[in-house]
Each structure stands twice: as structure tokens, then as C-alpha cells.
Amino acid sequence: MSMFPRLLMLISLALGVWGCATTEPVKVETAPVERETFFYVGAIELPLKSSPEPDSSIVASVSLNDRVQQLERRGSWFLVRSEDGRQGWANDRDLELRPISELYVRRWGVSLKAEPQKSSKSLVRLRTNDQVTLLEEKPKGWVKISVPRTGKTGWLELSDLSLTKVAVRRVIRSKSGGTASAATEEVVEEAGTIPEEAPPSGVPSLLEPKPAAAATPPAKPAPAAEPHKAKPGMFEPL
Numbered sequence: 001m002s003m004f005p006r007l008l009m010l011i012s013l014a015l016g017v018w019g020c021a022t023t024e025p026v027k028v029e030t031a032p033v034e035r036e037t038f039f040y041v042g043a044i045e046l047p048l049k050s051s052p053e054p055d056s057s058i059v060a061s062v063s064l065n066d067r068v069q070q071l072e073r074r075g076s077w078f079l080v081r082s083e084d085g086r087q088g089w090a091n092d093r094d095l096e097l098r099p100i101s102e103l104y105v106r107r108w109g110v111s112l113k114a115e116p117q118k119s120s121k122s123l124v125r126l127r128t129n130d131q132v133t134l135l136e137e138k139p140k141g142w143v144k145i146s147v148p149r150t151g152k153t154g155w156l157e158l159s160d161l162s163l164t165k166v167a168v169r170r171v172i173r174s175k176s177g178g179t180a181s182a183a184t185e186e187v188v189e190e191a192g193t194i195p196e197e198a199p200p201s202g203v204p205s206l207l208e209p210k211p212a213a214a215a216t217p218p219a220k221p222a223p224a225a226e227p228h229k230a231k232p233g234m235f236e237p238l
Contacts, residue, residue, distance in 0.1 A: 049088050069081050141157060
């Protein structure tokens with residue numbers, strides 16, 4: 001090979017290496033990623049408002065643990081939309097980052113059902129403030145729960161459950177059947193409570209104290225013994 005073609009090859013190789021070293025990297029512009037924020041409804045039934053005001057009209061409602069997307073925020077109010085398109089304003093106190101799983105029974109004697117329908121077989125009767133664990137929320141208005149106190153699992157209407165313990169009213173009846181007094185104990189639920197109903201007249205309540213037994217009258221004192229007269233002595237004057 002002659003000198004000239006070899007020289008041309010070396011020059012082009014040098015130019016190629018220099019061009020690669022000096023080429024600026026290409027900048028690729030990407031659109032900013034918008035993160036969507038979701039909440040879970042933290043109320044048994046939550047009305048959605050037309051504006052971020054407590055007195056504004058109700059435009060829709062969502063239920064416990066419904067997943068809603070945040071669209072806008074104004075202070076402590078969020079404009080949210082459910083997965084089926086219901087939209088309105090809700091206060092942050094009624095929204096949770098995680099679904100709620102622990103609830104309480106609202107009223108005494110409600111039946112745990114084998115199936116999510118009122119005509120279904122009753123498995124056990126529950127007590128006020130029985131703590132339950134939420135397992136499933138289908139169909140609408142019914143929830144599948146487990147009751148640690150009884151070890152049973154079944155279905156209950158969502159309206160029979162509360163987020164917190166409800167007030168228990170203890171009723172004490174007089175002998176004539178009238179109500180003597182009523183005392184409230186435990187924690188009172190914020191949004192209305194359903195106290196236990198007093199039993200009908202003549203039927204003793206489970207919470208009603210038993211009447212005290214009549215006191216035994218005190219025994220009459222024994223009559224005092226007459227003092228014994230001593231006989232006069234031999235040298236004592238009669």
C-alpha cells in the first residue's frame with residue numbers, strides 16, 4: 001500500500017475519534033409525573049357536599065372504606081371522586097389513608113346472619129359494643145365480620161355497626177314499675193347513639209340490680225330480772 005492512502009486512513013480515523021469525544025449528549029425532555037392521591041372513607045355513611053362548607057347542600061354519599069380520589073384541596077376540605085363517579089367535598093376528619101377493619105355493634109340483640117339477607121339463618125345474637133373485625137363488604141349495605149367474643153363469622157348490616165363504642169344506658173326500675181333513674185356510662189359516639197332499650201314493665205333487666213332483702217327486725221330485749229332480796233341476818237333489826 002502506498003503512503004498516501006495510508007495517510008488518508010489515519011486522518012479520517014483521527015477525525016472520527018475527535019468527533020465522538022466532542023459531541024454533546026442529547027437532552028430528552030420528559031413530562032412531569034403527576035401522582036394521584038387516594039383516600040378511604042372513614043365514616044359509616046359520608047355525605048359529599050357541593051362546596052367546602054359544612055352547611056352546603058349534599059350532592060352524593062359514599063360508604064365506609066369506599067376508595068376516593070383527591071381532585072382538589074382547600075384547607076381541611078378535599079374534593080373527591082369515587083370509583084363509580086360520585087363526586088363532592090369531604091372534610092379530612094372523615095377520610096383515612098387505610099381501610100378501617102375494627103368496628104363495634106351498635107345495639108343489643110342484633111342477629112349475625114349466615115348469608116347477607118334478613119331472611120337468612122341467625123347464627124348468634126350480639127351485644128352492644130361487641131368488637132368485630134371487618135372481612136368483606138359485599139353486597140352493598142352488608143358486611144362480613146368475625147366476632148372474637150363468640151368465635152363466629154357471619155353477615156351483618158353496616159347500619160348496625162359503629163366506629164366507636166356507643167353509650168350504654170342502665171335503667172333501674174322501682175317496685176311499682178316506674179323508672180327511678182337512668183345512668184349513662186362508657187364512651188358516647190360522636191354521631192348519635194342507640195342506647196339499649198329498657199325491658200318492659202314487670203320483666204327484670206339484665207343490668208337491673210336485684211332488690212335488697214328485707215332487713216330482719218331486731219329481737220325484743222329480755223325483761224329485766226327482779227333484784228334478789230337478801231334474807232336479814234341474825235343480828236340485823238327486822
